[in-house]
Each structure stands twice: as C-alpha cells, then as structure tokens.
Amino acid sequence: MVSLAKVLTISKELLTPADILIIISAVFLSTWLYYFFWFDNNQQGKADTLLVQYAESLPQEYPLNQDQIINIQGHIGPSLIEIKQGKARFIHSSCRNQFCVFHSWLSVSGDTTACLPNRISISLKGTSSQYDAIAGRQ
Amino acid sequence: MKLHLTTTHQDHRIALLAALAISIHIIESAFPSPLPGIKPGLANVITLFTFIMYGWRAALQVSLLRVIISSLVLGTFLSPTFLLSLSGALLSLCSLIFFQFLFHLLHMKPPSAIGYAVIAAISHMSGQFFIAWYFFIPHPGLFKLLPIFITFAVLLGIVSGIITQLIIKTIKSDTNQ
Known part of the structure; x- marks a missing residue:
C-alpha cells in the first residue's frame, strides 16, 4: 500500500x-x-420577455415591462405566475411539492423553472440573447 | 500465401499500453458516477504515462486505440458518447503538446505528471463540455454546470497525476537496478 x-x-x-x-x-x-x-449577472443578457409553456404547446410570450399576474390552467390545476419589475415567478401552483414556487424570482435571460406535475414551464428571454431559451437544435 | 507482418518493439509497447488503457476504461465505465459526466478518468493515466515516457506520437496512438476499441466493446461506437470521448481525448492530447512546447519555449523545466494531468483533465472536460453544449444541449443554462465540472477535473487531475508520478518513479527505479 x-x-x-x-x-x-x-x-x-x-x-x-x-x-x-x-x-x-x-x-x-x-x-x-x-x-x-x-x-456576474451583467455579462448575461437582460431579459425582456417571459415565455410560458404548457405541455407540448407553443410557448406564449408576455412582456416583462408590464406588471401582471397570469393565471394559466395546467395539467392538474391552475398556476399563478407574477410579473413584476422585469422579474417573474410562480406565486401559486396546484402541485404538491411547490418546487416552482420556492425557486423564487427569475431575473436573467435564460433562467428557467418548471412545474413538472402541472406541466408548465416558464423561462426568460432577452432580445439581446443570441440563443433561444427553449428550442433545441435538431 | 501467408501474410507476414513485421512488428517493431515500439508496436508491441503501444499494443500493451493500449490494452491496459482499454481494460481500465471498460472497468471504469461499469461503475456508476455520482454526477453524470464526472469520472475518475483513470484510463488517462496510461495516456499520460505514454506521453511522458515515449512522446506524443505514441500517446496519440494509444489514446485513439483506447477510444475506438473501448467504444466497440461497450457498443457506443459512433454514438454521442463516442464523439464526446474522442473530442475529450484529442483536445487533452493537443493541449499537452501545446504546453510541452510552451514550457520548452520559455526555457522552463517541464511540469511533472501532476501538472500535465491537471492540464489534460481540464482540457478533456472542457472539450467534452463544448461538444455536448454545441451538438446536444444548446441551452445557455448548461454553462452554470461548467464551474463544478472544472473543479472536479482539477481535483481528479491531481489524483491521477500523483498515480502517474508513482508509476513513472517505480518503473524508473526498477530499470535502474
């Protein structure tokens, strides 16, 4: 040894x-x-759009400069998503674990969180970002 | 007609080292890894040993043989895994050659196996990472994992460097006696 x-x-x-x-x-x-x-958040793109996707449907876009609460019907129940001061978060979800709610604010382009039981994912996209937030290369 | 193939001493040596590297690679792939993408990389010890003892040509042959034959045995030939393994192996060897040349230019004493192992581990990891990002998961969020991967590469590189150093030392003292 x-x-x-x-x-x-x-x-x-x-x-x-x-x-x-x-x-x-x-x-x-x-x-x-x-x-x-x-x-270092400065080198990452500023986000200006929120993408909300339910299951395999096309992501819906919401502007980040308008404060609002989005109510979206998921697989097992409604989810509430809040947009405030250029940031977005889940404030309520019908799932058991509430991981999406505990993930807190998304603020940088490319940030993503998902509620798997409810089959809803949200992510931030910036026009300055050179990549799509969700789409993959085939 | 009987085919006659003349082999040199160097061929035998490369075959032996490649066989060792392939066996280590296959045994290692049987162990589950705590985090996908992180492996001790013990097969790299053989490549590193060959690079230091017999030069980059031998190391290139050994590492190409290892990647191709072990992928044939494991059934991953020409699959994404194979592409990742190949790109990692080639990039790590290229940066070993580059750094050897660089230290030669700077008139510095070349690094021992430990320094080389750290270089090889970091470049192996980043090569694989960029291929994975470019071809398979082109999501900017993937880069949040890069620091963790590089940290493990440095730590495991130091470990495999120490192993290589011990092997080289043992072999050198055996041949001197």
Missing part, C-alpha cells in the same frame, strides 16, 4: 515550478468560472 506520507514526499520532490504554476492557474480558472457563470 502506498501511504499518504509517501505520496506527499514524492509530490514535494517532483513538483517543478511549472507544476505549481499550472495548479495555481487551474485554481484561479475554476474560481473565476464560478464568479463568471454564477454571480
């Missing part, structure tokens, strides 16, 4: 400056990726 101490001594003997450079830049790279994709 190779003990941990032996591994450490071998690593210490054989780590070259290049190794240390690589490991440090790898750590920096992954930290930066967390920041870039999780916390």
Whole structure:
C-alpha cells in the first residue's frame, strides 16, 4: 500500500515550478468560472420577455415591462405566475411539492423553472440573447 | 500465401499500453458516477504515462486505440458518447503538446505528471463540455454546470497525476537496478 506520507514526499520532490504554476492557474480558472457563470449577472443578457409553456404547446410570450399576474390552467390545476419589475415567478401552483414556487424570482435571460406535475414551464428571454431559451437544435 | 507482418518493439509497447488503457476504461465505465459526466478518468493515466515516457506520437496512438476499441466493446461506437470521448481525448492530447512546447519555449523545466494531468483533465472536460453544449444541449443554462465540472477535473487531475508520478518513479527505479 502506498501511504499518504509517501505520496506527499514524492509530490514535494517532483513538483517543478511549472507544476505549481499550472495548479495555481487551474485554481484561479475554476474560481473565476464560478464568479463568471454564477454571480456576474451583467455579462448575461437582460431579459425582456417571459415565455410560458404548457405541455407540448407553443410557448406564449408576455412582456416583462408590464406588471401582471397570469393565471394559466395546467395539467392538474391552475398556476399563478407574477410579473413584476422585469422579474417573474410562480406565486401559486396546484402541485404538491411547490418546487416552482420556492425557486423564487427569475431575473436573467435564460433562467428557467418548471412545474413538472402541472406541466408548465416558464423561462426568460432577452432580445439581446443570441440563443433561444427553449428550442433545441435538431 | 501467408501474410507476414513485421512488428517493431515500439508496436508491441503501444499494443500493451493500449490494452491496459482499454481494460481500465471498460472497468471504469461499469461503475456508476455520482454526477453524470464526472469520472475518475483513470484510463488517462496510461495516456499520460505514454506521453511522458515515449512522446506524443505514441500517446496519440494509444489514446485513439483506447477510444475506438473501448467504444466497440461497450457498443457506443459512433454514438454521442463516442464523439464526446474522442473530442475529450484529442483536445487533452493537443493541449499537452501545446504546453510541452510552451514550457520548452520559455526555457522552463517541464511540469511533472501532476501538472500535465491537471492540464489534460481540464482540457478533456472542457472539450467534452463544448461538444455536448454545441451538438446536444444548446441551452445557455448548461454553462452554470461548467464551474463544478472544472473543479472536479482539477481535483481528479491531481489524483491521477500523483498515480502517474508513482508509476513513472517505480518503473524508473526498477530499470535502474
């Protein structure tokens, strides 16, 4: 068996400056990726449209600059979706787990949440975003 | 008529290393992974070992043989899995060659297996990730997973680098005796 101490001594003997450079830049790279994709909302597109989709039907579009509450009939009951100050959320759903309600506000283009029991999904789309929020490439 | 094929010592060595890599790849694919897309990548240890000991040509042969033959055995040949595996293997080898050349240009002592393993793991992961994003799931939300994947790649890369380093050290001390 190779003990941990032996591994450490071998690593210490054989780590070259290049190794240390690589490991440090790898750590920096992954930290930066967390920041870039999780916390920096500016680089992601501003959303201006809410897409609401029930089952396999075409998504319906709602503008985000008009505050309103949308009542949509789902597979097992109604769902209430609120649009307020450019953000959107589920405020009520007929499902048991209420994951969609706990997901809270969607604010950035590409944000998506879904109520699977009720077969309703909502996502935000921005005109500045170069990708469709839902459509897939065939 | 009898077909006669002359093989060199190098051919035997590549066949042996490829066989090892294929077996590791197949055994590894039998274990379920906690998160889809994250694997220890132990077959990469063999590619890395070949790259350091015998150069990039041998490593390219070993890794292509591994990807093609193990996909034939697992039944994923020319499937999306195969495409992901191939792109990861090729990109990781390309970046290994690139970094070896870069450190040569900078007149620095080349990295040990640990540095190379981290490079290989990160580029393998990002190669697969971009192919997966471009061809299969072109949704911008997929990028929220990239940091997690890269973190695991760095950690598992260090582990496989230490394993490779131990193998190289053992083999070198055996041949010196």
